[in-house]
Amino acid sequence: MPGIRFRLNGVETDVDADPDRSLLDVLRGQLGMTGPHFGCGANECGACNVIVGDRAVAACDTPLWSVADKDITTIEGLGSAQKPHPLQRAFIAEQALQCGYCVSGILMSAAALLMRNPSPTGEEVRGALDRNLCRCGSHNRMVRAVLRAAAEMATQ
């Protein structure tokens, strides 16, 4: 079986796997990348969101074949403790989570939004995150954090 090639967090990656397998399985299993979280397996919660190209998609519902030659960014590629993305800084500053299980997907939805729309309104942020579920009720803090990150990015 020929491998499927894509760029994962900027790194050329070649995966030898069934092309119908979900991207989430491959990321978490074969590639050991546990940032994207399994929540429902049915594209209903957003916990596994990653960015493909410039769109946030549910990795659980994305077959491997569909990402051939694409650019994929996961939470691991967004930033690090040493070099945080403004969104990550803002989520810490706003203490914008409780359990944090949904957060890796929410950060990716927010990052995709800011790529398309660098200065969204609160309503636009809510719209962009509307397919991400949060059960702890940290929504308003997360919206504030995204707006804070957008403001910070605008001054850079």
Added chain:
Amino acid sequence: MTKPASSPSAPKLPVSLAANPVLSSWVRFSADGHVTVSPGKVEIGQGIVTALAQIAADELDVDIGRVQMVRATTAGSPNEGVTSGSLSVQQSGRAIRQACAEIRQIFLGVAADRLGVDIDALEIKDGTIAGPGNIRTSYWELAGDVSLDREAMPGAVPKRSTQRTLAGNSVQRVDIPDKVFAHRRFIHDQPLPGMLHGRVLRSELSAARLVDLPEDGARAIAGLVAIVRDGNFAGVVSETEDGAEAALKALRKSATWSAGATLPDESALADWLKAQPAEHVIIDNKTASGTVAKTRTMRRQYSRPYLAHASIAPSCAMAQWTQDRVRVWTHSQGVYFLRADLALVLKLPLENITVEHMEGAGCYGHNGADDVALDAVLLAKAAGGRPVRVQWSRQDEMSQAPFGAAMAIEIEADLDAQGEIIDWRHSIWSNGHTARPGRAAQPALLAATELANPHPRYIATNPPQANGGGADRNSIPHYDFPSWRIECHRLLTMPIRTSALRTLGAQGNVFAIESFLDELATERGEDPVAFRLRHLSDRRAQDVIRAAARRANWKPDKRTGVGYGLGFARYKNTGAYCAVVAEVEGAEDISVKRLTIAIDVGEAINPDGVVNQIEGGAIQATSWVLKERVRFDKERITSNTWSAYPILRFSEVPEVQVELIARPDMEPLGAGEAAHGPVTAAIANAVFDALGVRVRNLPITRDGLIAAMELAT
């Protein structure tokens, strides 16, 4: 060691410290400049680990960066029971504060001896103990010579609130950076060396028997390690996670199940609850001193549906056997309780089982965490000593885990000629609100009921009022009514499995009481805020109601389609005070625009943490009220996806404003569950204000509104 005779005036140790008195089980210093703090309570997304670290750092005078928090394990942590009931700061916090105060004194005493100065001449700064003339030592230097393997003695005096520098401040949570940088913190993300993956086969049909299970299909899947079958319990173990999924799928396809047990009629739940065999308990009786003539009686019935925990992560656990010993990793709320139940099922002595906590996603009560731990233990038996990780499916998470119990509540009030309340009666019909593991002679774990030698399903009970009550939680009015009688009918049948969900019965009872009061006030033409204040002699209760009303500009002018409502409760009648003003809008579909909340939790260790918990509780309660209801047909739970069990989305979340009333010198009261009841009632009352419709059966969906309108006409 002799202990002073206890008398009412003698200082006593906090409950958790008295139960686990050895100081070194709570705190240890290491020579490299760290202090490890080992609470028995666990992080379930509420930020408790940070609050406890603040308390320890404050009392010991060390930088919070030096504090390393240890996850609870039966291999050595203090046994603090279960992390529930908004009690972690009260129990663990007090124990750590007291233990650290004593430890600080012990070290000061040793340092004074070493340095040859008076103890009062010493001060501690970030762990360095210094005195006049630049003499100094430190916790770390003395750590090797000071044994904390000794029992705590009552009498050490913790710092006064004004002397604390961390507790009372909004310190950033210690776990948040890991979570935004996707460092492996969740149990779901922890690989163990040689780990296998397991999945359990369960029928959608309630309590169905596994009649036939041909294994050929599953055996053909690559990576299969074992198929486990024990009565109605069946599962697979595979080298890989998708191998386990594929084998499970094959097994599901071939399995034959019996018919399911009959479930109640979802459309007539209150009638069903009231018709079941039940244990009747008088919760409280208050007799009036005088007699006032009753003019009439008003009676109303309220209900709430079964509610799902619906955590974003499905339950997950890992287990590994070494001969007849098993090690378990779990996101259970109580590692010792889980161990007790595992011992019952496995018929093993406790010391053969080690249960360690690892963080899961947000936990709102007794969910599937304990069940999946037994699943992992059973599957790991077939793994030849390798660890097995088991993760539930979304469907199982939404249908197999225990639910918050449905409730029917009837309130009756005798009124005098002026419409004043002279007698109050409150009756509850509900399954018990707790079936937690580790409490009884029989296990409460799901797979225990499925084995070839099954244990019966544990019928949920209610904790006693002294512990906050269960179905009856918050059913005793906090108001000064002259007389009342509160009774609870706990169902003795349990076709739908129930256990502890955030607030237990308090959400239902507060909804009922506060809705009923709103009706009474409306009938009298009296302002609901004034009406409540008139019936409350508790000053702290009055303060939160006044604060919420003031902040919400109570009561804004009437606008079409917009309504305002008030809700109040003191959680468990002994915990946090919370008052809420809700602003709602809409006609067919209600949207909650704003929740204005005043809260008094006594001492707030981490004010922003408290606000975060209150905001989260308020939003979750809004979701319960507007959207949530476990759905089922005659033999199965049907709301087993997010489409079938929708929760509140970003675009539907109200603005939440929280005013925290500072009480640094009062006992801490916990925050996690204070908002749910008052928010529920405030929304229902606001809906009446907006539309003139009393919704007495939750949730307040479009269908619920229509049914309420039909009932009114």
